[in-house]
Amino acid sequence: xxPPVIEELSSLVGREYVxxxxxxxxxxxCDATFRSGVPEVVVRPGSVEEIMGIVRLASRRxxxxxxxxxxxxxxxxxxxxxxxxxxxxxxxxxxxxxDVVNRVATVEPGVITDDLASAVSRAGLFxxxxxxxxxxxxxxxxxxxxxxxxxGVKYGVTRDYVLGLEVVLPSGDLVQVGNPxxxxxxxxxxxxxxxxxxxxxxxxxxxxxxxxxKPATKKTLxxxxxxxxxxxxxxxxxIASGTIPTTLEIMxxxxxxxxxxxxxxxxxxxxxxxxxxxxxxxxSAVEKHCDHVIAVCKRCNASDIQVAETxxxxxxxxxxxxxxxPACGRINPTKISEDATVPRSQLPAMVRRIKEIATKYxxxxxxxxxxxxGNLHPNILTNKHNLEEMQRVERAIEELFRCTLELGGTLSGxxxxxxxxxxxxxxxxxxxxxxxxxxVKDSVDPKGLLNPGKMFSAISQQIT
Amino acid sequence: xxxxDKYKHDWQEQLAKCIRCGTCxxxxxxxxxxxxxxxxxxxxxxxxxxxxxxxxxxxxxMQQRISQCLMCKACVTGCPSSVKTDxxxxxxxxALAEENSVPFMKKLAFTSLTYRWLxxxxxxxxxxxxxxxxxDSPDGRGMVSRIPLPAAGLNARRIIPPLATKPLRSNxxxxxPRGPRRARVAFFTGCMLNxxxxxxxxxxxxxxxxxxxxxxxxxxxxxxxxxxxxSGDFPVGRYLAERNIEALSKQPLDAIITGCPSCGLALKxxxxxxxxxxxxxxxxxxxxxxxxDITQFLVEIGHREDFHEVKLKLTYHDPCHLxxxxxxxxEPRQMLKAIPGIDFVEMAHADECCGAGxxxxxxxxxxxxxxxxxxxxxxxxTNAQVLVTGCSVCRMHIDDGLSRxxxxxxxxxxxxxxxxxxxxxxxxxxx
Numbered sequence: 009x010x011p012p013v014i015e016e017l018s019s020l021v022g023r024e025y026v027x028x029x030x031x032x033x034x035x036x037x038c039d040a041t042f043r044s045g046v047p048e049v050v051v052r053p054g055s056v057e058e059i060m061g062i063v064r065l066a067s068r069r070x071x072x073x074x075x076x077x078x079x080x081x082x083x084x085x086x087x088x089x090x091x092x093x094x095x096x097x098x099x100x101x102x103x104x105x106x107d108v109v110n111r112v113a114t115v116e117p118g119v120i121t122d123d124l125a126s127a128v129s130r131a132g133l134f135x136x137x138x139x140x141x142x143x144x145x146x147x148x149x150x151x152x153x154x155x156x157x158x159x160g161v162k163y164g165v166t167r168d169y170v171l172g173l174e175v176v177l178p179s180g181d182l183v184q185v186g187n188p189x190x191x192x193x194x195x196x197x198x199x200x201x202x203x204x205x206x207x208x209x210x211x212x213x214x215x216x217x218x219x220x221x222k223p224a225t226k227k228t229l230x231x232x233x234x235x236x237x238x239x240x241x242x243x244x245x246x247i248a249s250g251t252i253p254t255t256l257e258i259m260x261x262x263x264x265x266x267x268x269x270x271x272x273x274x275x276x277x278x279x280x281x282x283x284x285x286x287x288x289x290x291x292s293a294v295e296k297h298c299d300h301v302i303a304v305c306k307r308c309n310a311s312d313i314q315v316a317e318t319x320x321x322x323x324x325x326x327x328x329x330x331x332x333x334p335a336c337g338r339i340n341p342t343k344i345s346e347d348a349t350v351p352r353s354q355l356p357a358m359v360r361r362i363k364e365i366a367t368k369y370x371x372x373x374x375x376x377x378x379x380x381x382g383n384l385h386p387n388i389l390t391n392k393h394n395l396e397e398m399q400r401v402e403r404a405i406e407e408l409f410r411c412t413l414e415l416g417g418t419l420s421g422x423x424x425x426x427x428x429x430x431x432x433x434x435x436x437x438x439x440x441x442x443x444x445x446x447x448v449k450d451s452v453d454p455k456g457l458l459n460p461g462k463m464f465s466a467i468s469q470q471i472t
Numbered sequence: 473x474x475x476x477d478k479y480k481h482d483w484q485e486q487l488a489k490c491i492r493c494g495t496c497x498x499x500x501x502x503x504x505x506x507x508x509x510x511x512x513x514x515x516x517x518x519x520x521x522x523x524x525x526x527x528x529x530x531x532x533x534m535q536q537r538i539s540q541c542l543m544c545k546a547c548v549t550g551c552p553s554s555v556k557t558d559x560x561x562x563x564x565x566x567a568l569a570e571e572n573s574v575p576f577m578k579k580l581a582f583t584s585l586t587y588r589w590l591x592x593x594x595x596x597x598x599x600x601x602x603x604x605x606x607x608d609s610p611d612g613r614g615m616v617s618r619i620p621l622p623a624a625g626l627n628a629r630r631i632i633p634p635l636a637t638k639p640l641r642s643n644x645x646x647x648x649p650r651g652p653r654r655a656r657v658a659f660f661t662g663c664m665l666n667x668x669x670x671x672x673x674x675x676x677x678x679x680x681x682x683x684x685x686x687x688x689x690x691x692x693x694x695x696x697x698x699x700x701x702x703s704g705d706f707p708v709g710r711y712l713a714e715r716n717i718e719a720l721s722k723q724p725l726d727a728i729i730t731g732c733p734s735c736g737l738a739l740k741x742x743x744x745x746x747x748x749x750x751x752x753x754x755x756x757x758x759x760x761x762x763x764x765d766i767t768q769f770l771v772e773i774g775h776r777e778d779f780h781e782v783k784l785k786l787t788y789h790d791p792c793h794l795x796x797x798x799x800x801x802x803e804p805r806q807m808l809k810a811i812p813g814i815d816f817v818e819m820a821h822a823d824e825c826c827g828a829g830x831x832x833x834x835x836x837x838x839x840x841x842x843x844x845x846x847x848x849x850x851x852x853x854t855n856a857q858v859l860v861t862g863c864s865v866c867r868m869h870i871d872d873g874l875s876r877x878x879x880x881x882x883x884x885x886x887x888x889x890x891x892x893x894x895x896x897x898x899x900x901x902x903x
Contacts, residue, residue: 034518035514035515039494078494334552334553334554337553337554341485391488
């Protein structure tokens with residue numbers, strides 16, 4: 009980056025928050041995906057005014073900006089693939105207000121999701137979205153990618169909790185969309201346009217979030233199946249017949265064995281699949297739902313059903329769920345986590361297709377995920393240094409996307425589009441939908457400087 | 473051959489395991505203060521990866537960033553993919569030191585460690601000369617520098633303990649057990665217990681003797697080498713490791729006792745990573761199995777329970793190299809709680825780093841102090857009279873912090889409390 013730009017940025021935010029040494033820029037070159045893009049400068053603003061100043065400068069000089077929070081994303085949204093400015097928003101990390109009467113939390117984008125969830129819990133309320141990276145990831149990032157989590161099946165994803173946003177536009181102007189009044193709206197839902205936009209339309213600087221009641225009790229169950237299809241059928245039957253669990257997680261045999269090998273908590277290693285189910289609510293309702301879950305799983309050929317009797321037992325089961333990632337890391341070093349999401353009625357078909365793809369391309373693939381909302385995470389375990397295998401991985405991912413869409417699903421359940429799925433986005437939106445989105449992007453960000461190379465600003469892959 | 477090419481292959485396995493998830497951001501004490509990705513393990517792993525991919529040279533700037541790490545191992549235990557970040561960073565420091573050399577003052581200090589005789593003389597002279605540069609701190613906790621000495625890592629307000637006028641190892645070198653001999657051990661004192669806190673060192677010897685253990689203080693033990701190899705000076709680190717292995721394998725021993733977690737960690741684990749010579753490595757393997765922290769050893773053999781009442785409210789701080797390095801955290805608690813009269817209160821985040829990190833606190837005192845302040849807040853919230861810990865470096869750093877905020881908590885080594893409970897003469901109960 010040229011010295012005058014560095015000087016100008018320094019006068020805006022202070023020299024210590026402008027980093028242009030190669031060593032620092034490399035540290036800011038990646039998220040949790042495998043590709044890197046080294047920014048020309050890293051800027052760490054401390055206020056909305058500073059952000060407005062930086063955006064104006066970038067607009068005047070034509071420098072791309074890639075905003076980022078904790079950079080834990082799984083689709084590459086925060087990777088500065090076009091260089092330019094990496095805008096680290098984590099210094100804006102205040103929880104400004106938890107309004108118990110109106111049930112609204114007002115926060116800055118750099119607040120860590122878990123920190124907010126605990127603060128809300130201390131105030132007697134509940135903020136449900138629980139992405140697996142909640143100890144690290146930020147609310148700003150959750151909004152950018154529309155993050156979900158195991159509780160999504162009952163409580164929805166980040167989108168369902170955003171009431172309003174304060175946003176710095178690509179021009180450097182500041183607008184507020186939506187408002188902190190739950191249930192009220194004047195004009196169209198602009199907020200919805202920004203949630204999941206990955207910083208391509210604006211930089212979120214303040215967030216109003218809806219809070220809900222804390223559930224009184226919960227119960228965890230483990231159901232064991234001889235086939236993956238039976239487990240998938242249980243999921244769709246369960247929800248169709250009226251019980252919506254808090255979480256409904258599926259693990260296939262390879263996942264079970266990997267976790268058991270790593271954690272030794274007594275998972276059934278011979279099982280082809282297990283479902284980890286949690287129900288919450290008032291005690292009487294929990295009992296009723298619990299009985300229903302057991303009945304449905306039995307009807308769908310579950311070979312065993314265990315109910316966690318103590319908190320300790322339940323905790324052990326959830327520890328197993330959280331251990332999937334490290335456990336799989338021990339099988340093969342590179343883990344490519346996909347996010348294929350289909351209508352839950354199509355879950356059995358999707359599971360079958362995934363297995364076929366793994367066999368066809370001769371890849372190690374584990375299947376787990378939030379089965380309750382049709383959000384599967386087929387993970388390819390590979391080694392990025394094995395170039396021949398990586399080519400097969402690419403072809404397998406393409407086929408995975410295609411069959412997700414054929415089954416009426418979507419490319420992103422909760423990870424976003426980023427650079428990874430951008431070339432395939434047109435497959436989902438169709439040509440006209442894509443063109444409309446491009447028009448929106450072009451009118452909000454005519455110079456195309458906000459997070460270039462992501463979502464609608466990437467070059468589409470031809471449908472083959 | 474280029475330095476990078478020499479090590480590239482060793483690094484790749486660990487590098488490939490990093491899934492860049494960023495979980496280390498939630499556990500790194502340095503990152504909690506700086507908020508800068510260049511302090512995280514993920515950032516550092518990226519730098520090492522960039523070197524292996526030819527995108528970065530082993531620069532001074534990189535050396536600075538790789539050295540901004542406490543070696544507290546929080547990222548090692550916190551890593552979902554089990555990346556051995558500690559060893560990776562040690563290796564990177566080694567390569568960077570080979571490429572850019574170790575800072576002059578450090579190099580001088582480490583080299584003096586290899587000349588034990590000279591080192592002891594220098595420290596002997598130090599005890600006499602320290603009064604020229606240092607004066608007693610007003611609260612009697614230690615000494616403060618008369619003038620700021622940034623090159624030595626001393627700013628004018630920093631409290632450091634005085635050097636002992638009589639090091640621990642000037643005491644008799646073999647101590648007979650009280651009653652029939654249950655075991656024969658060597659006490660690897662390390663530098664801090666020998667030169668700075670000999671009273672704590674003496675307490676370790678006393679409680680061993682009280683428990684029927686014959687204790688030898690091998691005369692030819694050197695510094696464990698941790699300050700050298702953690703700074704990338706592997707030649708000196710390796711030299712010291714080799715001397716210590718020789719010193720500890722001269723006589724049949726049932727155990728090797730440490731009261732300094734970094735020494736214990738070095739002897740038990742890290743030597744395996746820095747020794748090349750296969751003959752010595754074999755000897756080391758045998759030694760490593762015998763290395764025990766003092767409380768770990770006493771709990772394992774079944775210690776005497778003739779504790780007298782000690783009326784004190786205590787809290788305990790887990791030293792990084794004890795809890796994550798040697799896997800010892802329940803043993804000291806178990807022993808302290810067994811003493812009648814002790815009111816044991818856990819502090820919040822007891823196992824988080826105190827910010828000392830050996831030479832880290834010399835190079836990055838401001839960050840080190842901010843990390844320590846959180847520890848002090850947690851300790852003071854317990855209203856304990858004494859903070860007990862098993863590490864003299866933690867003790868020194870916590871004492872410095874307490875002094876700066878006029879805290880009233882006293883800091884003691886676990887062994888000193890145990891010695892007081894056994895009513896060993898000369899070990900008065902702390903009031």
